[in-house]
Amino acid sequence: MTAAENGPREWATRMLAPGHAVILDTETSDLDGSILEVAVIDAATGAVLLDTLVDPGDVQIHPAAAAVHGISAAQLIGAPDWPTVFSALAAVTADRVVLAYNASFDQSRILHDCHRHGLDPLHLADAERWGCVMVTRSQAEGVEKNIRLDGAHRACGDAEAARTVLQGIADGPTGTPAPSCGRDAAHRCDAVATTPSGELLADASCPAGAAPSGPGSYLHR
Numbered sequence: 001m002t003a004a005e006n007g008p009r010e011w012a013t014r015m016l017a018p019g020h021a022v023i024l025d026t027e028t029s030d031l032d033g034s035i036l037e038v039a040v041i042d043a044a045t046g047a048v049l050l051d052t053l054v055d056p057g058d059v060q061i062h063p064a065a066a067a068v069h070g071i072s073a074a075q076l077i078g079a080p081d082w083p084t085v086f087s088a089l090a091a092v093t094a095d096r097v098v099l100a101y102n103a104s105f106d107q108s109r110i111l112h113d114c115h116r117h118g119l120d121p122l123h124l125a126d127a128e129r130w131g132c133v134m135v136t137r138s139q140a141e142g143v144e145k146n147i148r149l150d151g152a153h154r155a156c157g158d159a160e161a162a163r164t165v166l167q168g169i170a171d172g173p174t175g176t177p178a179p180s181c182g183r184d185a186a187h188r189c190d191a192v193a194t195t196p197s198g199e200l201l202a203d204a205s206c207p208a209g210a211a212p213s214g215p216g217s218y219l220h221r
Contacts (some may be wrong), residue, residue: 008136008137008139008169009140009172011131011136011169012136012140012166012167012169012170015043015097015099015131015170016043016044016166016170017044018044019044019096020043020044020096020097021096021097021098021099021131022040022041022042022049022092022093022096022097023040023042023043023099023100023133023159023162023163023166024039024040024093024098024099024100024106024159025038025100025101025106025155025156025158025159025162026038026105026106026109026110027065027068027069027071027153027154027155027158028065028109029056029060029061029065030061030062030064030065031065032112033056033059033061033065033109034054034057034059034082034109034112034113034116035054035056035082035085035109035110035113036053036054036056036061036069036071036076037052037053037054037069037071037155038050038051038052038054038085038155039051039052039154039155039156039158039159040089040092040159041156041159041163043099043163043166046160046163049092050088050089050092051155052079052080052085052088053071053075053076053079053080054076054079054080054081054082054085055076055077055078055079055080055081055082056076056082056113057081061073068153069153069154070153070154071154082113082114082116082117082119083117083119086110086113086117086119089110089124090122090123090124093123093124094123097129097130098124098129098130098131099130099131099133099162099166100130100132100133100162101132101158101162102132102134102146102149103130103131103132103133103134103135104132107124107127110124111124111125133162133165133166133169134146134147134149136166136169137165137169140169149161149162149165
């Protein structure tokens, strides 16, 4: 789903309408590797819907990837596996347009891990359900090259930075805010943590936009 039909500003405004879209980001073991972390936020409100580390099993983390996102194998011990995380991911993206800064990359990693685990990727396999903020940004700025996303290079921070870019596109050239991956540290959201089997562990509370402090699938509501 692109902005070609109505123009970047109109497309971005539509994506920011309440209940219309979510913004997703992943951190992976390599450019063609498995997902180590995934976050989903509500495009309209910025509310964090999902923010979790993922245990990739026997997949090795490439040093170059670790240098970018800082996720180590030790941090992933006890994190939920992909089937558990995907169940939550499918739920929070159902009936929404799924936006990502580099949508083709994030979708490819989701399909890769679903195939690896023998899972049906459901609606996330449909390219028409996805929208690319990076492509729309290039259209809005009249450039052919892809523009690098400024962010913290953790999933939740990058999703929030992508939302800021989306808001800037909707505002137009004179109202574009500077990309930012941060949110008010005082803002908190309720969450539940689950074991890899999906069993409820406990209610939890974590700062919105912060990386998960421990293993578990954090479903923010």
